[in-house]
Structure formats: structure tokens, C-alpha cells
Amino acid sequence: MDQASRGSNRDLSRLEASQILAHQFDDLAQQKEASNLGTWAFLATELMFFGGALTAFVVYRTFYADAFAQASREHMSIPLGTINTAVLLCSSLTVAMGVHYASHGQQRKLIFMLLATIGLALAFLCIKATEYYIEYSHQLVPGLNFHYPPHHHAHPERLTASPPHVELFFCFYFFLTGLHALHMIVGVGIFSFITWKAWRGKYSEQYYNPVECSGLYWHFVDLVWIFLFPLLYLLH
Amino acid sequence: MSTPPHITKTTYFKVFAALMALLVITVIATFIPWGSRIGIVIAMTIAIVKATLVVLYFMHIKGSSGLTKVFVVAGLAWLAILMGITLADYHTRPWLSGNPPMTIGPQER
Numbered sequence: 001m002d003q004a005s006r007g008s009n010r011d012l013s014r015l016e017a018s019q020i021l022a023h024q025f026d027d028l029a030q031q032k033e034a035s036n037l038g039t040w041a042f043l044a045t046e047l048m049f050f051g052g053a054l055t056a057f058v059v060y061r062t063f064y065a066d067a068f069a070q071a072s073r074e075h076m077s078i079p080l081g082t083i084n085t086a087v088l089l090c091s092s093l094t095v096a097m098g099v100h101y102a103s104h105g106q107q108r109k110l111i112f113m114l115l116a117t118i119g120l121a122l123a124f125l126c127i128k129a130t131e132y133y134i135e136y137s138h139q140l141v142p143g144l145n146f147h148y149p150p151h152h153h154a155h156p157e158r159l160t161a162s163p164p165h166v167e168l169f170f171c172f173y174f175f176l177t178g179l180h181a182l183h184m185i186v187g188v189g190i191f192s193f194i195t196w197k198a199w200r201g202k203y204s205e206q207y208y209n210p211v212e213c214s215g216l217y218w219h220f221v222d223l224v225w226i227f228l229f230p231l232l233y234l235l236h
Numbered sequence: 237m238s239t240p241p242h243i244t245k246t247t248y249f250k251v252f253a254a255l256m257a258l259l260v261i262t263v264i265a266t267f268i269p270w271g272s273r274i275g276i277v278i279a280m281t282i283a284i285v286k287a288t289l290v291v292l293y294f295m296h297i298k299g300s301s302g303l304t305k306v307f308v309v310a311g312l313a314w315l316a317i318l319m320g321i322t323l324a325d326y327h328t329r330p331w332l333s334g335n336p337p338m339t340i341g342p343q344e345r
Contacts, residue, residue, distance in 0.1 A: 054319075222294075227287070229283075
């Protein structure tokens with residue numbers, strides 16, 4: 001017992017010397033638990049942030065059900081939305097694998113997974129930008145060029161909903177997806193930083209909290225999209 | 237405390253396969269004319285199942301400490317309060333006023 005505690009004390013001072021254990025923590029397990037809890041507390045505030053906007057959307061979705069259903073049916077691209085959901089789910093897998101490799105001290109594979117995640121995130125943003133461009137060219141952007149019904153819709157006779165209600169749908173659409181895209185851009189920045197740190201060999205089996213916490217953030221961004229996709233694209 | 241030992245690479249791939257399958261199912265379900273209420277219930281149920289898989293396995297809540305679980309449940313509880321009470325408010329107003337619920341927000345021009 002005595003010998004064991006002397007041994008762990010020696011480990012502790014070695015860890016502190018290597019600067020992976022911040023001085024306010026007793027050991028690495030406590031430090032990891034604290035950083036995870038802190039991230040979850042942050043994600044809970046993010047949940048309320050997106051939750052407020054989603055609640056407002058759901059209220060209007062039930063009030064103006066027909067207009068919102070028409071806007072979604074006639075103007076949202078299910079193929080692009082589905083591809084984007086698949087891209088984001090793939091990026092969640094690469095993040096999960098990255099954290100797995102980080103926890104096993106496999107640096108090279110970790111860096112590969114981080115780069116794959118950044119690539120998938122950029123692919124998502126490109127597809128989203130394409131959608132925004134299509135919506136802009138169809139005169140569907142409130143505040144910029146909203147004109148309803150649009151001049152060149154294939155079936156103008158199907159566009160019977162009240163234009164202000166459709167405009168409200170697009171206000172929510174651009175706000176919710178824009179806020180989500182902003183989180184993705186921040187995520188790309190975070191993962192670029194993590195990749196740089198991993199490349200410099202800062203993470204090991206004992207210490208990879210930043211990888212895990214940024215992974216949690218990324219999974220949360222994925223979660224938001226899991227709900228945005230059916231709400232905006234699929235509910236006809 | 238490292239990654240919970242029961243979450244292996246195989247588990248991640250299984251969860252990923254399940255998420256992709258659910259994505260395909262939810263898109264196909266959109267094209268089946270259920271009637272709008274059933275369609276909404278199906279789409280949101282699938283979304284909740286997908287979210288649960290991500291939280292439990294990708295975010296390691298399965299096998300995490302009790303305190304972390306409390307944080308997750310607290311976040312969800314407050315979201316439920318936010319959504320539940322807001323929706324209850326707007327959808328019960330016509331009971332008192334006798335007006336239809338569409339009397340807030342932009343009107344027909």
C-alpha cells in the first residue's frame with residue numbers, strides 16, 4: 001500500500017512535470033471528468049440556444065402548417081439535404097474514430113481522422129452554399145430578393161400559400177441553417193487547431209481531453225442537424 | 237478514466253450503419269402518403285432514435301459518470317420545459333379568447 005502510494009506520487013510529479021496535469025487537479029481522471037462535465041454544461045447552454053429558435057419554428061409550423069409544408073415541399077431539395085445529412089453522419093464517425101485512436105495513442109491515425117472530419121465539414125458547407133445559391137436564384141431569400149411566387153417555378157398553380165407565411169418559413173430556414181453552418185465553421189477552426197496540436201505530438205493515451213471535448217461539440221452540431229433535416233426538409 | 241472499454245471500433249461502425257439506415261428510412265417515409273400527423277410522428281421518432289444513438293455511443297454517455305448523465309438530463313429537461321410550456325401557451329390561447337390561433341404573427345396581405 002505504502003509502496004503503491006509512493007509509486008503514484010512519483011507518477012503524479014512526472015505528469016506535472018510533463019505539463020499534461022493542470023495543478024488544480026488531483027489526477028488525470030479528475031481532470032478528464034472536469035473537462036467533460038464543462039463541455040456538457042456548455043452543450044446544455046447550446047441546447048437552449050438552438051431550442052429557443054426551434055420552439056419558435058415549431059409554434060409557427062403548427063400555426064401555418066399548410067404554408068410551411070408547401071414551402072418545404074416545393075422549394076427544399078431532399079436529395080441535397082439527404083446527402084448533407086449523410087456527409088455529417090460520416091464526419092461524426094470520423095470524429096468518434098479520431099477520439100478512439102487518440103485514446104490508444106495512435107497519432108498518425110488520429111491526424112488522418114481529424115483531416116477527414118475537416119474535409120467532410122467543408123463538403124457539407126459547400127453543399128449548403130449551393131443550396132443557398134439555388135434559393136437565392138429562385139428569389140426565396142427574405143430581405144434580399146424575396147418574391148413570391150417566384151417567376152420561374154415549374155408549377156406556379158401549386159403555390160397557393162400566403163406569401164408572408166412562406167417568407168416566414170424562409171426566415172426560419174436561413175436563421176436555423178445559418179446558425180448551424182456558423183457552428184460548423186467554428187468546428188472547422190477548432191479541428192484545425194486540434195490537428196496542429198496532434199501533429200506536434202501534444203496528445204497521448206494519458207492526455208487527449210481537447211480531442212474528446214471538441215469531438216463532443218462536433219457530435220452536438222450533428223445532433224442539431226439530425227433535427228433540422230426532418231423539420232425543414234421532410235415535413236410535408 | 238479512458239474511453240469506456242465496451243465502446244469498440246465495431247460498435248462505432250454498427251452505430252454509424254444504424255444512423256445511415258435510419259436516414260434512408262426517414263427519407264423514404266416522406267414519400268409515403270400517411271397523412272401529415274403520422275408523417276410527423278414517424279420523422280420525429282426516427283430523429284429522436286438517431287439522436288439517442290449519437291448521445292449514447294458517439295458521445296460516450298453509455299458508461300459515463302452519473303454526474304455527466306445528470307448534466308445531459310438537466311439540459312433535456314429544460315428544453316422540454318421551454319418547448320412544452322411555450323406550445324401549451326400558444327395553443328390554449330384560443331380557448332379563452334375564442335379567436336383562432338393564427339391571430340399572432342404576419343397576417344394575410
